[in-house]
Amino acid sequence: MHKFLICMNIQELSEQEQIRRKSLEDLRNLGINPYPAAEYKTNVFAQDILDNFSQEKNNFQDVCLAGRIMSRRIMGNASFAELMDSSGRVQIYLRRDDICPGEDKTMYNTVFKHLLDIGDIIGVKGHVFKTQMGETTVHVREFTILCKSIHPLPIVKEKDGKMYDAVTDHEMRYRQRYIDLIVNPRVRDVFRKRTQIVQSMRELFNSRGYLEVETPILQPIPGGATARPFITHHNTLDIPLYLRIANELYLKRLIVGGYEGVYEFSKDFRNEGMDRTHNPEFTVMEIYIAYKDYNWMMTFTEEIIKKAVLDLHGKTEITYGEKVINLNPPYKRISMLDSIRENTGVDIMGMDEAGLRKVCERFEIEHDPTMGKGKLIDSIFKEKCEFTLVQPTFIIDYPAETSPLTKMHRTKPGLTERFELFINCKEIANAYSELNDPIDQMERFQDQLRLSEKGDDEAMFIDLDFVKALEVGMPPTSGMGMGIDRLTMLLTDQPSIQDVLLFPQMKSIIQKAVLESQKEEYLGLGIPEEWIDPLKKLGYTTVSKLKEVEKAGKLANDLNGYNKKNKLGLTGLSPEAVGKWLK
């Protein structure tokens, strides 16, 4: 464990932070613990009050709730504030003489009005009423400080759905997600929906009797996909291990083992570029079901998506940005070659590598000599077809070269029984009739090896134990993987994968350790104690840096300037006096 020494010089805190720390002290001096230990029993949530309070019923007359103060409007002897809990915000109303029925008005005049701030967490007891303006409000008779916040929050105000001063800075939103979640309620909602999506899928799978499993994240061979992995090292075994790029080969081993349906929500890791749709760690749902083929899986995929969107929105039509997308099945099914023909007018059926290169040249699609047939076709498809696939579409029957784990097509030579589901021009799911012929599988792995020798650095690793599992015998199986992050983006209308990951990967900010000389070293040079801090502030954090100073006059000038600017009230320094320090 590294140990960081953090010097919290009170002068480095902003004025607002200093004031809050002072309030903390004042609370303690009044005998109030700003961080109490005891359980605080609430009996209601804010949203519940807003939804269900009625003046006729006169309900909610003895409520207790807890939350964060999000705004305050303090008047003379009465105040309004907004309290936010996990469900939402409700207005609270405090009157001095309710809070303080006796002579001592400290709890209202001092504690509430002066020592509490926006961001503090309090619990309140009281009854619900409607103000003259018609807003449902909790009339507080007693409040308890549950947590003092000493870091000022951004103030976001809202009227008629319009946000004022909303926190939009991505860096703050992602690095300090806790602040984002506090001040942007819609962000909290996105992550609730993400969990609902996962829950919806899990319910469907469990109702079919499929088994949720966990497979290794640390793998000796990063198989099941083609991507550059993260590598790590196990000390005791003294072997390299990889963070999984996929879990496919493990789930298929479980089908060999006798389960008929297995699935996993799997965090996978790929050591590649980052952009709006890629994060180094991401979540994929993979499911494998015995005795099914990819046709069955297409229908099942439609069912999964339809259930998720209905559970989330209650309808199948969604909007993503400007686009309206209807997720009601059945989805269009078209073979990859037909899709290319529709969009280019060229039939590449049976075309050899040289012919495909000519097609690429004709449409000015980038290609290079390391690319085989499969990759060339893939490039043409990406360039000419993908952008047309806004409404959900199954692209089926992929070339064998880029599908080394897929069963050959039952009737179309050179192609495999594979589909990808595209929605909003993005790949959402990928599925096969799984290759279960061990001899064929071994040959496909060896083809991959040849591709990697040809210079394709994305070719697959060979997993011999997986081949052995196929030798034992895997029933005909269909498997499907679905990108949970991208599906969530789609169903919550978010533009970036970072907006559906609570803690997206960010470049860490390296804080340089600043070497500082001890106070005694400065004193030893004849420097008065009161000038040490200003010197450090001006960058002379070590006495050796002082030795490099050439002009004593300039340093004296800088110090006097600092003194004046910060109103330290120190007696000015002469260049001669400073010159003596430097000798």
Add this chain to the structure above:
RNA sequence: GAUUUAGUAGCUCAGCUGGUAGAGCACAUCCCUUUUAAGGAUGGGGUCCUGGGUUCGAAUCCCAGCUAGAUCACCA
């Protein structure tokens, strides 16, 4: 990795044809007994991202770096 835009108060941003740092909200003090992005008065608060350069003088111009966003490349 390439191109490009941005980084100024706690937050949102203005200032950028170089000449002493600004606004709104927030904060502090005061007035106000049901207010609504409350109002009024006064006040405090800044390493203008970092480091160089040009200049009498740089938030502003130039170069480099850091961080972030966008586009592209990479990533089936």
